[in-house]
Amino acid sequence: MKYIIIGLGHFGSSLAEKLTEKGNEVFGVDIKMERVEHIKDKITHAVNLDATDPAAVSNLPLRETDIVIIAIGEDKGANIMTTALMKRMHVKKLISRAVDPLQEMVLQAMGIEEIIHPEEETAERWSKKLNLHGVVDSFELNGDFSIIETKVPKEYEEKTLGELDFRDKYNLIVLTTMKISSQKNELGASHEITSVQGVANSETKLYENDIMVIYGNNKDIKNLLDDHEKLKDKL
Template sequence: MKYIIIGLGYFGASLAEKLTRTGNEVIGVDHKMDKVELLKEKISHTICLDATDEQAVSHLPLKETDVVMVCIGENEGANILATAIMKQAKVKRLISRAVSALHQTVLQAMQVDEIIHPEEETAERWAKKLNMHGVIDSYELTGDFSIVEAEVPKALDGLTLQEADLNDKYSVVVLTLITMEEKENDLGVKAPVPHTEGVANSKTRLTAGAIMVLYGKSKDIGAFLGQN
């Protein structure tokens, strides 16, 4: 996968390093040369430019990039402007950082694909989320175990958990399902809001588009998601 990470503060730098270490091509972008110099030996590529300058941004390989992440946190205005430029460029997948409730509302109005909350989420969780196919979120537990939120694969659509038999096949347990309901935010823009169902059982039916909350060893969850 190819990523562009804009904003190499603590969160952006940590994420860029983790994604590089897991075999991805990462271009780190920041307007401060000292941050770029600090990371030039740790990630695939580093570029010093102002991501709020549309002409400067046009030199980035946006069309060939799978995911663009705007991780600017110290300046909400710069974050929103950089995000708007990326949205206008129609990048394949746009993820942007929100540092306040109002900031998030603005990003939702811009129809950003996903929103990061670094104060609540770690770079480790986002690295796993981006590296595992279909992963929405993940939580590290003790040892090798994780709880992972992932999209229900199309191959399992309509099956009950008993029919899917994930425990025997992959040693993975489905704890519950989450569906998304659209509600209006403060600006009157419809945004998805998660609704969690009760504890899953053998009769729980899987639906494509819903989110499964999985429990198991990280390698087993990875193997299951890699097969679907």
């Protein structure tokens, strides 16, 4: 995967390093030269430029990049302007950072569906979420075991957990499921909210695009997610 991370403060630089360690190509960008110098030997590429300047940004490899992450935190104006510029340039996938509720509402109004809250979420958590296809969110219990959220694929529609038998097939436990619905914020922008459906059991029925909360060994989780990707490729 190829990433551009704009904003190399504490969160942005940590995320850039962790994604690089996982074998990804990471292009780091910051307006402060000292930040670029600090990280240039730890990630694939690092460049000093003003990401609110359309001419400067046009030199970035946007078309070849899978995900652009706006990690600017201290300058909310620069965050919004850079996000708007990336939207205008039609990058493949855009994730932006919010440091307060008002900024989050503005980003939602701009159509940003994935928003980072570094004060609540760690770079390690986001690096795992970005690096594993199909992960909505994750929480690592230790080096071997995690709890993850992943969307229910089409092939599981109206099947029960008993029928799918995750425990025997993947050595995983489905703890609960969650439904996704849409809600509007004060600016009238729609955003997703989730509602937990209670403790899962063998009779729990799954529906496409609901979320499963799964516990197990990281290797077993990866096997499940790889199988989900294979199912997508057949469509």
